[in-house]
Amino acid sequence: MEYIVRPKQQYKEKIVPAMMEEFGYKSVMQVPKLLKIVVSQGLGAASADKKIVDYAIEELTAITGQKAVGTISKKDEAAFKLRKGMPIGARVTLRANQMYEFLDRLNSSALPRIRDFNGIKADGFDGRGNYNLGITEQIIFPEIVIDKVKKIQGMDITFVTSAKTDKEAKSLLTHFGMPFKKN
Numbered sequence: 001m002e003y004i005v006r007p008k009q010q011y012k013e014k015i016v017p018a019m020m021e022e023f024g025y026k027s028v029m030q031v032p033k034l035l036k037i038v039v040s041q042g043l044g045a046a047s048a049d050k051k052i053v054d055y056a057i058e059e060l061t062a063i064t065g066q067k068a069v070g071t072i073s074k075k076d077e078a079a080f081k082l083r084k085g086m087p088i089g090a091r092v093t094l095r096a097n098q099m100y101e102f103l104d105r106l107n108s109s110a111l112p113r114i115r116d117f118n119g120i121k122a123d124g125f126d127g128r129g130n131y132n133l134g135i136t137e138q139i140i141f142p143e144i145v146i147d148k149v150k151k152i153q154g155m156d157i158t159f160v161t162s163a164k165t166d167k168e169a170k171s172l173l174t175h176f177g178m179p180f181k182k183n
Helices: 006-023 051-064 096-113 166-175
Strands: 034-042 069-072 087-094 131-135 155-161
Touching: 006 096, 006 166, 034 051, 034 096, 051 069, 051 087, 051 096, 087 096, 131 166, 155 166
Parallel strands: none
Antiparallel strands: 034 087, 034 155, 069 087, 131 155
């Protein structure tokens, strides 16, 4: 028997029928999908210490279960003491089963570990159906060993959907279990 990730099965069995009813879609193919999740860290201090990028790559790899890559600057920026080609961050793009696994771990174990958590803000939508979420500490993930953390870093998580509007995207993410704040 093949293993099916819980959110993927939930999407097929519950989310698709619920969204077809909610938005009046005539075909299953019209229902928005979660296409990818991008987890990234911008590391301003990396221009002074090159090891910071290596630590970030190691942590993102542990958090997501997929090898992270370092990002480099595309142009010179004197205000930030940057030269073209200098390492400035790390990122990983998750698709398919790894994306659903990460979403499940984010909703069930990481977000509830945030201090004084009341839900996530619903104003991170970009107008095209994508949602951006900023996390201030990487230590909310159970995969991170706190004793090995060199520096507390934040990260950005971007949910890319096939939704045409923010309303559809919010509904999709809510059905997946994202705990948005009640207005």
